[in-house]
Amino acid sequence: MPPVSRMSLSNKMVLLLSEEHSLPFITLQVVVDGGSRQDPKGKEGLAYLTAKGLLLGTSKQKVTSINEALDFMGASLTASANKDYVSISLRVLKKDLENGLMLLADTILRPVFPEEEMQNEANRVLGAIQSAEEDPGDVAEKAFYRTVFQDNPYRHPVEGTKESVPGLVREDVIRFYKTFYRPNNAILAVVGDISLEEVKAQILPLFAEWPEGPIPKSDISRDATQKAGIIKINRDLAQANIIIGGIGVPRSNPDYYTLTVMNYILGGGGFGSRLMEEIRARRGLAYSVGSFFDPKKFQGAFQVVLQTKNASAREAITLVLKQMERIRKEPVSEEDLQRAKNYLIGSFPMRFDTQGKLVNFLSQVEYFGLGLDYPQQYPALIKSVSREDVLRVAQRYLHPEQSIQVIVGNLKEAGLIAPE
Numbered sequence: 001m002p003p004v005s006r007m008s009l010s011n012k013m014v015l016l017l018s019e020e021h022s023l024p025f026i027t028l029q030v031v032v033d034g035g036s037r038q039d040p041k042g043k044e045g046l047a048y049l050t051a052k053g054l055l056l057g058t059s060k061q062k063v064t065s066i067n068e069a070l071d072f073m074g075a076s077l078t079a080s081a082n083k084d085y086v087s088i089s090l091r092v093l094k095k096d097l098e099n100g101l102m103l104l105a106d107t108i109l110r111p112v113f114p115e116e117e118m119q120n121e122a123n124r125v126l127g128a129i130q131s132a133e134e135d136p137g138d139v140a141e142k143a144f145y146r147t148v149f150q151d152n153p154y155r156h157p158v159e160g161t162k163e164s165v166p167g168l169v170r171e172d173v174i175r176f177y178k179t180f181y182r183p184n185n186a187i188l189a190v191v192g193d194i195s196l197e198e199v200k201a202q203i204l205p206l207f208a209e210w211p212e213g214p215i216p217k218s219d220i221s222r223d224a225t226q227k228a229g230i231i232k233i234n235r236d237l238a239q240a241n242i243i244i245g246g247i248g249v250p251r252s253n254p255d256y257y258t259l260t261v262m263n264y265i266l267g268g269g270g271f272g273s274r275l276m277e278e279i280r281a282r283r284g285l286a287y288s289v290g291s292f293f294d295p296k297k298f299q300g301a302f303q304v305v306l307q308t309k310n311a312s313a314r315e316a317i318t319l320v321l322k323q324m325e326r327i328r329k330e331p332v333s334e335e336d337l338q339r340a341k342n343y344l345i346g347s348f349p350m351r352f353d354t355q356g357k358l359v360n361f362l363s364q365v366e367y368f369g370l371g372l373d374y375p376q377q378y379p380a381l382i383k384s385v386s387r388e389d390v391l392r393v394a395q396r397y398l399h400p401e402q403s404i405q406v407i408v409g410n411l412k413e414a415g416l417i418a419p420e
Contacts, residue, residue, distance in 0.1 A: 001375045011212045013183035016362045018191045024094040026192035027355040031363045034180030035084040037153035045160015050176045051081040056117040059110045075100050084297045094193045105206040113173050126165045136241040136408040143231050144243045144406045184212040189362040191355045220298045226402050233408040240313040240409025244320050248293045248300035251368045257381040258389045264340040266327050267291025274323050285312045310413035324400040331387045345379045
C-alpha cells in the first residue's frame with residue numbers, strides 16, 4: 001500500500017492522504033460518526049434521511065445546480081449512512097478539483113435541507129421500505145436484527161421503518177445535523193493525484209471554518225446477551241430464506257483476527273468452507289451458504305445465511321448447527337488452518353487496489369482506531385493464529401444452542417406449522 005500521511009486540523013478534524021499519481025483522478029471521503037445507532041428512539045431513519053438531505057441543496061446552490069455541475073465535470077458525489085457512520089464521497093478529475101471541492105465542502109458545511117425536497121426524499125425512503133417487504137432476504141435480515149439486539153440501537157434498519165419515517169420532519173434533520181456534523185466527529189480521507197502541498201493549499205482552508213462542538217456520548221450496551229429463539233415468517237415462496245446466528249463482536253475485540261480465520265474455515269471461505277462442503281456439495285440442499293461476523297463500533301452480529309427448499313429447511317438448519325458444534329469441539333486440521341491463512345493474507349491487498357477501495361479502507365482504519373501500520377501488521381496477526389486459538393474463539397463466540405433462527409418461507413411445506 002502507498003504511504004499515508006495523517007494530520008489533525010485545529011478544529012480536530014483528522015485528514016488522511018495517500019498520493020497516487022498514475023491517473024488524473026482524486027477520490028475524497030468524509031466520514032462522520034453519525035450513523036443510525038444515533039437515531040433517537042421513535043425517530044428511526046433520521047441519520048439516513050439527514051445524510052441524503054446533504055445533497056438536496058445548500059445555502060449557495062439548489063439541488064438542480066449541484067447535479068448539473070456534477071454532470072458537467074463527470075464527477076460523482078454521494079452520501080450514505082450505515083449503522084455506525086455516514087460517508088460523503090467525491091470522485092473528480094484533477095482538472096476539476098477546485099470546483100469539486102467547493103461542492104463537497106458546500107454540501108457538508110452549508111446544507112439547508114429544503115422542505116419540499118426533504119419530503120420527497122422521505123417518500124422515496126418510505127416507498128423503498130415498503131417494496132423491501134416483498135424481498136424475503138430483507139425481511140429475514142430485519143427480523144434477525146430486531147431479535148438479536150432487542151433494545152440496542154443496532155436493532156432497527158438504517159433507513160428506518162414504515163412507522164417511523166412518516167414522523168420525521170425537517171426540524172429533526174436540522175437538529176441531528178447540528179449535533180453530529182462536527183469536524184471533531186469527522187475524518188477526511190484523500191487518495192489520488194494530489195500532493196500534500198496541494199492538500200494544504202486547496203482542501204484545508206475549505207474545512208478550517210467548520211466549527212467544532214460537543215458530541216453526545218453513545219448510549220449503547222457493550223454486553224448484550226443472547227437468548228435462543230426461532231422466528232417463523234410465513235410467505236408463499238418456493239425457497240426458505242434462513243439466517244442463523246446471534247451476538248458477535250466489536251471491531252476492537254482482540255480476537256477479531258482469530259475469528260476471521262475460524263469463520264473462513266466454517267463458512268466464509270466459499271467452496272472451501274465446511275458449510276458449503278456439507279450443505280451444497282454433499283447434500284445438494286442449497287446453492288449458496290455462508291457465514292460472517294459483522295463487527296461494529298460496538299457489538300456486532302454473527303450470521304449464517306442460506307436459501308433452501310422449504311421441505312429441507314429443518315434439515316439444513318440442523319446441519320448448520322452441527323458444523324458450528326463441530327468446530328467448537330474438534331481442533332481444525334493444520335491443512336485447513338494454513339489454507340485459510342494463505343487466502344486471507346494473499347487477498348488482503350485487494351481491499352485497496354482501487355482509489356475507491358483505498359479511501360474507504362483508510363477511513364475505516366482511522367474510524368476503528370487500527371493504526372496506519374495496520375496493513376503491515378495484518379499478515380503477522382493472521383499468521384500467529386494457531387489451531388488452539390481457533391478452537392478457543394469458536395467455543396467462546398459460537399453458541400449453536402442459543403442461536404437465533406429466522407425462517408422466511410412456506411412454513412407448511414417446511415413442516416413448521418401444523419397442516420390444515
